[in-house]
Amino acid sequence: MNDLNGLITSLRPNTDDAYQRRRETDLARAFATRRRRGFSLRLRLVAVAAPVALAGIVAAVALAPRAAPSPDHSAATDHDIRASSLQQFALMSTKELGIRVFLCKHDDIEAACGGSTGSRDTPAGGGTAATEQQKADIDRMLNELPGVESVTFEDQAGALARFRKSVPQMTDVETKDMHESFLVIMEPDADYSPVIARAKSMPGVSNAFKQVPAPRTPPLSTSPPAE
Numbered sequence: 001m002n003d004l005n006g007l008i009t010s011l012r013p014n015t016d017d018a019y020q021r022r023r024e025t026d027l028a029r030a031f032a033t034r035r036r037r038g039f040s041l042r043l044r045l046v047a048v049a050a051p052v053a054l055a056g057i058v059a060a061v062a063l064a065p066r067a068a069p070s071p072d073h074s075a076a077t078d079h080d081i082r083a084s085s086l087q088q089f090a091l092m093s094t095k096e097l098g099i100r101v102f103l104c105k106h107d108d109i110e111a112a113c114g115g116s117t118g119s120r121d122t123p124a125g126g127g128t129a130a131t132e133q134q135k136a137d138i139d140r141m142l143n144e145l146p147g148v149e150s151v152t153f154e155d156q157a158g159a160l161a162r163f164r165k166s167v168p169q170m171t172d173v174e175t176k177d178m179h180e181s182f183l184v185i186m187e188p189d190a191d192y193s194p195v196i197a198r199a200k201s202m203p204g205v206s207n208a209f210k211q212v213p214a215p216r217t218p219p220l221s222t223s224p225p226a227e
Helices: 003-012 016-031 037-049 051-062 078-092 132-144 156-166 193-200
Strands: 097-104 148-154 179-186 205-211
Touching: 003 148, 016 148, 097 132, 097 193, 132 179, 132 193, 179 193, 193 205
Parallel strands: none
Antiparallel strands: 097 179, 097 205, 148 179
């Protein structure tokens, strides 16, 4: 029996390694597929609903090699879609459960920042970055909300460092592509919805989401069940 248990243990995959290999496979598959701008926008929205499964794909599609922008501006440029999708990836690439409040950045495409994904007559972008006063107001407001345990600011350099640690093969990324953000840690059993809604209503906020860490499946057990 001990020999059998040893064999099973040696053949059992490491859960973390398997998760990483799956993500890298998704990245490679996405890079091998020619990207369509419309699909990228839809994928960005779907990723919010299924962050773990699509994390690698969203990042890969968003960071695919740049192509010439649409001459009639009927779709967002490669850079605009990439920058917005990086925001979603930041949501997925954390180990902490909380709320991520993304701040507006220069030339943002988000409507909350005064930007646009583009149309026939209007180029994508145009958003205004959050001011220092807006950042201070957002920080103060978040700390005053019921159920909030802590609020931590992350600048663009910090976001880029975290991104590169998660996906080192993504080299076509710059600091300016990243969003500054606040990470809000909530008290146990606190209601996230009012905090997210309030954050979204604040000037200077691009978007806010409840971020859910990637699940870590516990190792399989080779021990016999207890009698």
